[in-house]
Amino acid sequence: MNHQSFLRLIDPVKDKMFRLALRLLVSKEAAEDATQEVILKLWNRKDKVKDYANIEAFMISVTKNYCLDQLKARSNNNLRIIHTNYDSNELSVHSKAELSDELDQIERIVEMLPEQQKVIFQLRDIEEYDYSEIAEITKMREPAIRVTLSRARKKIKEELLKTHRYGIK
Template sequence: MKQTTFIRLIDPVKDKMYRLALRLLTSREAAEDAIQEVLLKLWSRNDKLKHYANLEAFAMTVTKNHCLDQLKLKQNNNLKIVHSNYDNNQTNIHVQLEYSDELEQVERILKSLPEQQKLIFQLRDVEQYDYEEISEITQMNETAIRVALSRARKKIREELLKKHRYGIN
């Protein structure tokens, strides 16, 4: 097959191949490189291309397989499968505000807890101490610690649910 015939056959499919590669490989550069390599593969088989009933389907399959191979090989750390070409790594400002508001609400609830519950909650859920260590620090038995922790968590949960249901601050 002549070069002009190859270009005439592949040219209508090239844009579809690029869009597929861009969908699988997040960067434009990686997609462009992939298409060049796929075109080289297809050109190296140009004598067999006329035997394929659907050249477009074959070219798309070769493109997909090449991109998936690139992802498996992890030749480029920036390559990954995504469903969209836009990947926003920054958390939405609205979500950040919600988190901040939620943390402020939990802090307010914690301040309203009895000192013993506040201390146990801090030691267990924030500092990640185990019950035995908390027992040593507070001079309480483990059952009493569990009860106090349960009450603190219950109070926090109830207050947060109340806020979400009724919009109470």
């Protein structure tokens, strides 16, 4: 595999790899470094990469594993699940403040979830992967993924309702 064909293979996936790395590592710089490291790893294994049935799932899986290794090495379990690039001219300042507060609240709730639930929530509800793709990435069975995702969503909903009901922040 030459340089050009490798780039054609990586291009459609590199943004997803970066977003996942950003969610897991929090820092934009750390996510950029992680994405570059994963691409370098994939380049070094370029002749084997094309043999995978679902190359995108493999690349996302390598990214996830690299980031989790980085988190373990730093003992940093601060996972974030918020898009910071939301921009709309149609919202008033008040609406933007409310939206920001809601997203911060959801972020705090998601940070309390177990790591597996955070990753599955990210892949399914943020990145919109199919259950079969998540199964390939996480090496879990689809029913277990559905249960884990359901528990994550239920916990998020319960915490949001509790906060709105009692005005807790």
